[in-house]
Amino acid sequence: MVLEWSSGSKEDYVVSDWTPVHEAAIHGRLLSLRNLISQGWPVNLITADRVSPLHEACLGGHPSCANILLKHGAQVNGVTTDWHTPLFNACVSGSQDCVNLLLQHGASPYPASDLASPIHEAAKRGHVACVETLVAHGGDVDHNIGHLGTPLYLACENQQVACAKKLLESGASVNQGRGLDSPLHAVARASCGDLALLLMDFGADTQAKNAEGKRPSELVPPESPLTQLFLQREGPPSLLQLCRLRIRKCFRTRQHHKINGLVLPEELKQFLLHM
Structure with a gap:
């Protein structure tokens, strides 16, 4: 294994080969990961492709491993050479728990590059819960x-x-x-x-x-x-359809849930919400 200290824009990280920390993270081996960290293994180890253990924990869909890494200072917005962030990887795996955890720790819902957009990846793969969580946190x-x-x-x-x-x-x-x-x-x-x-x-x-x-x-x-x-x-669409679309247009992006608060019959609310 080769370890080399480098200086990042925010904090130091370590460039290395594939390590036991990466291995434990991607396979969800929480106990092994805890032991490695307690033995002094850095959580911000990155490979030559800038893949961190946090990237791997999220790609494997292991929120417990991601959580322990974040608690020990893992960089939440680290970017690989392919522009993959931990959040992008969480959307690949479809782990809503990882997506939630990352956003709570300051992950940006916006892509670091158009080559790897979390919300596009979640939409393409059919991960509805991930899409919903990203939108709730300001995803476009x-x-x-x-x-x-x-x-x-x-x-x-x-x-x-x-x-x-x-x-x-x-x-x-x-x-x-x-x-x-x-x-x-x-x-x-x-x-x-x-x-x-x-x-x-x-x-x-x-x-x-x-x-x-x-x-x-x-x-x-x-x-x-x-x-x-x-x-x-x-x-042309029916008058009923035109009215529904017009009312919905009054509610901006991510605000359509407020239709539930209107003083209207329940059936009409469900009609406006397409339920």
Whole structure:
């Protein structure tokens, strides 16, 4: 094993090969990790790729190991050479407990680089609880990355219905996708009826044209039942739908839960909340 002290921007850390601390962290061996720390092993050991034990604990989805590392001073926003933060790794594993823990210890919900965005990763993989926690801590539901698009677009592209619904309920723009390609374009290609209905209920523009000048309905695979759905939704939305969308628009991102506080019949609240 090679150890070399280096000076970081905030505090010293140690560059090393793969160590027993990394091994214990990624496999969730809490007792071994405690013993290693008590023996004097630094918690901010990083490999040549700048991977720390905290990165590994979160990638393995082990909040107990992450917690002990953080309590002993692990850098919560450390970045690997691939721009992965511990929070990004927690979203890869889908560990809401790790996501919560990191945010409570000061992790930034915003990506260190567009090459590794936590909320995009959670949306793509269908980790609804992680998306919800990130949004609750200020994550941008409409963060648009050139090569990925918005979190909603990624959720739709990967047919993650529950994540798409959570993003829309949190105020994500239903028509922002990747360039001119809207989430509904992505859903049309995949021929996913549940997602198409969801997007339309939240006001998706069925007439939007992508860079090729095509509307979503023109991208539906031949003989797909989705074709009939688009035919049924042709024309202007109903007055009922327009009213719902207008009222929801009055509530900004992450504020739609306040609809529950309105002095309205319960059924009307559920209608406004898409429940």
